[in-house]
Structure formats: structure tokens, C-alpha cells
């Protein structure tokens with residue numbers, strides 16, 4: 001029986017989520033375990049977390065904190081109460097001129113670094129997941145990555161933290177009275193910690209073992225070095241919280257020491273005959289000052305050898321070959337000079353397969369890192385449907401790395417993991433290996449069990465290595481902590497847990513778990529749903545990008561829920577199935593902006609919008625598909641009707657005001673039971689005519705988007721020139737001749753149909769438009785330019801929807817986004833004056849997909865004395881017309897960007913897509929327009 005969550009005081013019931021859809025959405029982290037929480041609660045203050053501690057004790061229900069949920073060992077899931085920190089707790093403050101940073105638990109690691117950029121500083125921990133994972137998780141997992149090693153991890157860069165203990169004590173460890181407060185309120189804790197410290201030191205070999213083991217990366221069990229490194233209970237406590245995986249207390253805030261950023265980099269990929277030769281080079285390279293040193297076995301190299309940009313040598317390597325990606329990093333050019341010399345001298349002594357070449361070109365460096373970082377996703381993307389991808393994280397002494405790799409390779413062979421690859425942070429002796437595994441059949445679970453038993457034996461008995469170097473113990477290694485650390489150390493860990501969390505309600509089963517088969521419980525099976533998302537590894541990297549993440553669901557949660565729906569269908573659980581399907585309509589389908597931003601962060605390139613479009617299509621009755629096809633056939637008429645509708649809307653706005661129209665719409669929604677578009681003051685005015693343009697000697701075909709043809713007059717100046725007029729004006733001033741085909745009406749990129757799931761109408765429209773473009777462009781001779789980024793992007797990515805003939809045409813037509821057209825073609829030919837303006841830009845999702853934000857910024861910087869892209873740039877969530885149907889999506893999606901903009905002083909607001917300009921105008925109450933208007937102003941004759 002679940003407790004009555006309505007009584008969780010004093011938390012607003014809107015932040016206590018108990019519907020099945022919410023609970024299941026949070027049942028997965030990035031691990032291969034799964035637990036469904038009884039409730040998900042989103043507290044926003046320490047007092048609320050204190051209330052949750054009390055509730056947990058009164059009801060004997062476990063509590064688990066969740067930051068970004070990217071953990072790999074099953075430590076951010078629960079069948080108790082899941083405390084979702086990601087919606088609040090986002091404060092960050094730079095202190096001491098950038099030497100310190102104060103962070104709340106839901107700040108994303110990379111955002112902390114952006115905040116520190118002006119000071120040329122960064123945080124120490126550098127997990128590969130830094131663009132998604134949050135400070136709470138980074139600290140509680142003691143996460144680290146390619147460069148940070150041990151010296152720069154959270155444990156060693158911690159200045160202080162504010163902790164809440166299960167006994168209710170809140171203490172800021174930096175406060176002058178912190179020690180007294182701890183002593184006064186929790187004397188048992190103080191005594192217990194000091195007793196444990198004495199116990200460690202009374203066993204000299206244990207104390208030495210602890211010191212020696214933490215010279216390498218180790219996140220198995222609790223951070224026992226807190227007992228040997230510190231003598232003050234308050235310091236022992238704060239450092240025990242690092243790596244405690246939410247099992248000892250709540251980290252409400254932390255202050256970290258920061259480190260300098262490195263501007264200069266010197267990078268090479270070295271190939272060796274064997275892994276032994278690669279490994280024997282590591283000490284020399286470390287001694288020469290290499291900051292990153294990534295080892296890769298042949299299988300790992302094979303996984304990326306066909307990637308675009310992969311060095312040709314990789315495919316030719318012999319079967320036993322290995323590689324080291326080495327990088328030197330420096331803050332000053334002098335420092336880099338000395339590294340350069342040391343690197344070249346060292347490499348001259350290495351026996352590499354190919355002569356060593358270093359690069360300082362950021363593009364080539366990024367390409368090398370892309371290959372290294374692509375290995376894990378490469379296995380994820382090619383795995384068998386229904387299997388999950390497991391990434392493990394072991395550490396050895398550097399001198400043992402080569403033997404350990406050979407042993408791991410043998411283990412793969414023995415247990416049939418033929419796809420297994422090995423890579424890792426060689427300088428720290430930290431190896432990751434990736435295998436794929438199904439948990440759908442008992443025989444597969446048994447295979448995994450046998451493999452794990454041998455792996456644990458090999459790591460602990462043969463090498464005295466670490467079973468977890470950086471990913472945390474979680475549920476995955478909890479049964480083996482004692483095997484790695486020994487009886488005495490494990491007992492001390494058990495006592496730490498009992499001392500700080502006597503009732504054992506904080507993340508039970510994680511780190512300390514008496515069940516020797518705990519790693520085989522609550523395994524996640526992955527039913528197949530559809531090929532577009534079956535590759536999903538539930539890593540959560542996409543969540544931070546999603547415009548609906550604060551309103552309803554994230555992309556990962558959409559996939560997790562579809563998988564659950566598939567499971568429930570298999571067992572015919574009609575009650576739960578109905579509840580999930582009903583709630584998924586709004587949370588999963590209606591409020592997805594289908595902007596595909598998720599794909600930009602997904603390691604296996606999943607665009608969850610594609611899944612959503614497919615699901616929307618499946619729901620559409622055949623009759624409605626026919627209506628869409630009718631509209632397609634009469635698109636020209638539809639354009640005219642919309643213009644009239646807009647004119648009527650604006651007339652009504654004058655007569656009864658915006659609120660009046662919204663009230664009418666709401667009444668109509670009640671009667672019809674359907675969501676209807678909501679009128680707002682940002683709706684642009686109609687475009688009544690498209691000016692004629694000469695065809696002869698045209699340099700470009702200008703294909704005005706249907707939105708510009710219908711509603712092309714800015715909402716804040718309905719008598720000002722239309723977008724099309726403005727486009728023509730700036731082109732004319734640059735002496736570039738553009739031609740608008742006379743029969744352009746009735747054509748569009750198909751997005752208005754495709755995004756809603758009207759596939760036949762989308763495909764028919766694409767056929768019409770590609771045929772038109774082929775004709776107008778004189779069989780691809782003339783490039784085609786659009787005035788809206790989303791339409792340009794949509795056309796440029798429409799290949800999969802085209803017939804073979806259209807596909808051939810499409811490949812031969814050059815389609816330009818307005819930003820690249822202006823930046824590459826017009827700007828060099830224009831006399832642009834620097835207007836005394838400060839402008840803010842909103843590069844929309846499509847322009848970001850096309851990587852055009854820098855070009856947009858460059859154009860704006862030519863036109864205005866200052867141009868900014870907000871740090872909190874997000875998607876406006878307007879999604880064509882979705883913002884008209886669900887204005888709350890725009891409000892939620894743009895919350896942080898709008899709030900940042902409200903604190904700045906700007907004279908102009910610009911983007912490159914009419915509907916996004918509408919969305920941003922609504923969100924910020926500032927008049928957004930196309931950047932073409934800015935260019936027009938800046939190129940007027942003086």
C-alpha cells in the first residue's frame with residue numbers, strides 16, 4: 001500500500017506527481033536497471049526536503065535524489081519517493097573573481113563552465129556526460145573524465161557545501177560555527193566519525209591501503225580517504241558526501257575551487273602494433289606532460305573506422321593494433337612551446353606504426369576527439385534490437401593496463417561478447433569496455449552473471465584494481481564492494497551508512513547491499529517499439545535540449561513510456577495501458593515541438609520528434625488524411641483564405657481586443673472539446689501581394705516560404721514592408737538578382753503537414769515543390785534561397801520522404817538558408833553601417849541544426865554595435881503553429897531565455913523564422929523580427 005502522498009507537507013500538490021505516466025517516466029536512469037517510484041516530488045527549498053525526510057521516516061518509504069538521471073549503475077532510481085531536483089535548484093554564483101563557484105545541484109556541468117568562461121576558469125570534474133549531467137550527480141558520484149584524473153575531481157576541488165542530513169541537521173560547512181553546530185546538534189555523528197577515523201589509523205595497513213588506492217580513480221564504496229585525509233568531523237563529513245550516491249544526505253549547495261582553462265592544445269593519434277606497445281608508452285607520455293591519454297583497442301578502432309573523417313590508416317591497421325589519443329594542453333604559448341618540444345622528443349623514442357604527426361588545428365582536433373567519443377555510440381547504434389548497451393568502468397595500475405586489456409578481451413571471447421570494445425583514460429589506468437546484452441531471456445541473464453563473476457575476480461584478485469573508477473557503485477557493483485575492499489574496510493563503510501542514515505531510507509540497495517545477487521535484480525528489459533528509437537540507450541543526454549522538459553515530458557521519457565506501453569500490451573494490462581495512453585496524448589504527443597533538438601545531443605542520433613510524428617500519423621483517421629490531401633490540392637486557395645482570416649482576426653483584435661478573441665476561442669474549445677489556435681497580439685499581418693521580379697539574368701531563385709507569403713508583415717508594424725519586400729530590397733542593394741517564380745503560390749516545404757503526421761499530404765507537397773524547384777532552378781543550375789530557416793531546413797532534410805526521381809532532383813538543387821545566403825553572398829557585396837544598437841538574437845532550432853548561429857551573429861555584429869546570443873538560448877516551442885494551440889509550451893520552453901532577455905537592455909530582437917519570431921515575441925513581450933530587417937536598416941543610404 002502506498003502512503004497518502006496528498007499529505008506531504010508543505011509541498012504544493014502540483015509538485016507531487018503520482019499519476020502512472022509520471023512515475024513510469026522517471027523509472028529509468030541511464031543504467032540497465034529499472035524501478036518505478038511511488039511518487040516523484042519536486043521540492044524547491046531545503047525546508048521542503050526536510051519535510052520529505054520526515055515523511056519518509058514516518059511512512060518508512062525510501063527517498064532517492066535525482067539530478068539529470070544519467071547514472072550508469074542504477075543509483076538514481078527507486079521504488080520509493082524520487083526527488084527530482086532538475087526543475088529547481090539551478091542557482092550559480094561566481095565568487096572570488098572566478099576562483100570559486102557556488103552551485104546548486106541542478107546546474108548542468110557545462111553551464112557551470114559557461115558561467116566561468118569570462119574568468120578563463122572551469123570546474124575540475126570533466127565527465128564525458130558534462131553537457132547533460134548536473135552538479136548534484138557529479139558530486140554525489142564523484143564523476144570524472146578524460147583529463148581531470150584524481151587531482152581535479154570533486155573530492156579534491158571541494159571548498160565547502162551545504163548539507164542536509166537525515167536527522168534534519170542543515171549545515172553550511174564553510175560557516176564559522178559549522179563545527180560547533182554539528183557537535184551541538186549531532187554529537188553521535190561527530191563521535192562516530194572520529195571513532196571510525198581512529199579505527200582506520202589503528203590498522204596501519206588499512207590506512208596505507210586507503211591512501212594508496214585513492215591515488216588512482218576509485219568510486220567503489222564510500223570515499224574512505226575522507227577518514228585519512230581530514231581530522232575535523234565537518235571536513236570528513238563533507239568529503240564523505242562526495243561519491244555517496246545520495247545514500248548519506250542531501251547536497252543542497254556546493255562551492256568548488258575552479259581551475260584555469262587551456263587555450264592551447266597539441267594533439268595526435270598514435271598507432272601501435274600491439275596494445276602492449278601502446279601501454280608501455282604511457283609512462284613516457286605522462287612524464288612529458290600529456291593531459292589526456294586515451295587508449296583504444298583494435299575492436300574500438302574498428303567501430304569507428306568507417307565514420308566520416310576517420311583517418312585512412314585506421315582501416316589498414318593489423319588485427320592486434322592499438323592507438324593512443326594524446327593531447328597536451330596549456331594556458332600560455334610559452335607553456336605550449338615547452339610541451340611541444342617535450343612531446344616531439346618523447347614521440348621520437350616511441351615505436352609507432354605510422355610516423356607521428358601532431359595537430360594544433362581545432363577542427364582536426366575536434367575530429368580526433370569525435371572519433372574517440374563516437375566509440376560508445378557506435379556500438380549502441382549497431383546493437384541487436386532488444387539488447388542494451390553496457391559500459392563498464394574498471395581501473396588498474398598503469399603498469400598492468402596491457403595485461404588487463406588482454407584479459408578483458410579473453411573474457412569477451414569466453415562469454416561470447418564478440419562485439420566488446422575497450423578504450424579508456426590510460427593515464428589514470430581507467431578502462432571502459434562496452435558490450436551489448438539482452439535481459440529479455442533468463443539464459444542471457446545467466447550469461448551476464450557468469451561474466452560479471454569472472455570480471456570481478458579478475459579485477460579484484462588478479463590486479464587489486466577498482467571495479468568502478470568514475471561511474472559510481474550503484475546497484476551494479478554493490479554486491480562486490482567487500483570483495484574489492486576487504487572485510488574491515490567494508491565494515492567501516494557499513495558503519496558510515498548506519499551512522500548517517502540509521503533508518504536506511506536514503507537510496508537503499510545502493511553502495512551497501514547485502515544481497516549477493518542485487519546486480520541481477522530489477523534489470524531493464526527493452527521491448528522493441530519502432531526502428532526510429534529502438535537504439536535508445538536511455539542515457540538522458542537529450543533531456544536538456546527538449547522544449548517540453550519543464551512542461552510535460554522529455555524525449556527519453558517519451559521513449560521510456562512507449563516501451564512501457566509495449567510491455568503492457570504484451571501482458572494485456574488494459575487498465576494501466578489506458579491510463580498511459582490517455583495521458584500520453586497531451587504529455588507525449590501534443591506538447592512535442594517536433595523540432596528534433598533532441599537529436600543534436602543524442603549519441604545515437606535519435607530524433608524523438610520522428611517517433612511523435614509517426615504516432616500522430618497512426619492516430620489520424622483516414623478521413624482526415626483525405627482532408628489534408630484536399631488542402632494540399634487547394635493550397636493556393638488555403639493561402640488566400642488564411643490571409644482573409646488574418647485580416648478578420650486583426651479587425652476583431654481592434655474591435656474586441658486580444659483577450660476577447662481568446663475568450664471566444666476558449667468558449668469554442670469547450671463546445672467542440674478540441675484544442676483550437678489561440679489568437680495573440682504577436683500574430684503578423686497578411687501579405688497581400690508578392691512583388692514581380694525579373695527572371696532574366698537572375699542569380700538565384702527566391703522561394704518565399706508559405707508563411708511569408710501569407711503572414712509576412714511584422715506584428716509590431718503592420719504597415720512596414722513585408723518580409724519578401726525586405727528580402728528583395730537587401731538583395732537589390734547587394735546587386736544580387738533574385739527571381740520569385742510567378743507560380744510560387746501553392747508550394748511549400750510540406751512541414752505543416754509532415755509535423756502533424758499527414759504523411760500522404762506531406763509527400764504530395766514535397767513532390768510538387770521539388771518539381772517546381774527543379775524547373776525554376778533550371779535543373780539545379782540556379783541556387784534556391786528561402787526566407788525562413790525552418791522551411792530551408794525542412795527541405796534540406798526531406799530526402800527520406802521523396803520518390804527516387806525527386807530524390808535525384810533534390811540532390812542536385814542547392815537550397816540555401818537565408819542566414820547563409822546573407823552571410824556568404826550578400827554581406828561581402830553590401831555597404832553596412834554599424835548602427836548604434838544593441839541587439840539580441842534567437843538562432844532558431846533549424847538554424848542551429850544547420851550550424852548557422854555563428855553566421856547569424858557575424859551578420860548582426862556587422863549591423864549593430866553589439867549583438868548577443870543568450871546563454872539560456874532554448875527552443876521557443878512555437879513549432880509552426882503548436883504555440884498557438886498550446887501556448888503553455890512556448891511559455892515553458894522559453895522561460896529561462898525570456899527571463900535572461902528581460903534583464904538585458906536591447907534595441908532590437910531578431911531571428912530567422914517567422915513562427916519562431918512570433919513565439920519569442922509572445923514569450924518575451926518584445927518585438928522579434930527577421931534579421932533581414934536589421935540588415936535592411938544597416939544598409940540604407942545615409
Ligand SMILES: Cc1cc2nc3c(=O)[nH]c(=O)nc-3n(C[C@H](O)[C@H](O)[C@H](O)COP(=O)(O)OP(=O)(O)OC[C@H]3O[C@@H](n4cnc5c(N)ncnc54)[C@H](O)[C@@H]3O)c2cc1C
Nearest residue numbers: 067068069070071127128134136137140143144245246251
Ligand atoms: C554516455 C554516458 C557517458 C558517461 N560518462 C561519464 C564519465 O566520463 N565520467 C563519469 O564519471 N560519469 C560518466 N557517466 C555517468 C554520469 O553521467 C555521471 O556520473 C554524472 O555525474 C551523473 O550526474 P547526474 O546529474 O545524471 O546524476 P544522477 O544520475 O541524477 O544522480 C547520481 C547520484 O547522485 C545522487 N544525487 C544527485 N543529486 C544529489 C544531491 N543534491 N544530493 C545528494 N545526492 C544526490 C543521486 O541519488 C544518485 O545516486 C556517463 C553516463 C553516460 C550515460
Ligand code: SF4
Nearest residue numbers: 546592593596598609
Ligand atoms: S522533437 Fe523537440 S519537443 Fe519533441 S522530444 Fe525532441 S526535443 Fe523534445
Ligand code: SF4
Nearest residue numbers: 536537539540542602
Ligand atoms: S534518445 Fe538518445 S539521447 Fe535520448 S535517452 Fe535515448 S539514446 Fe539517450
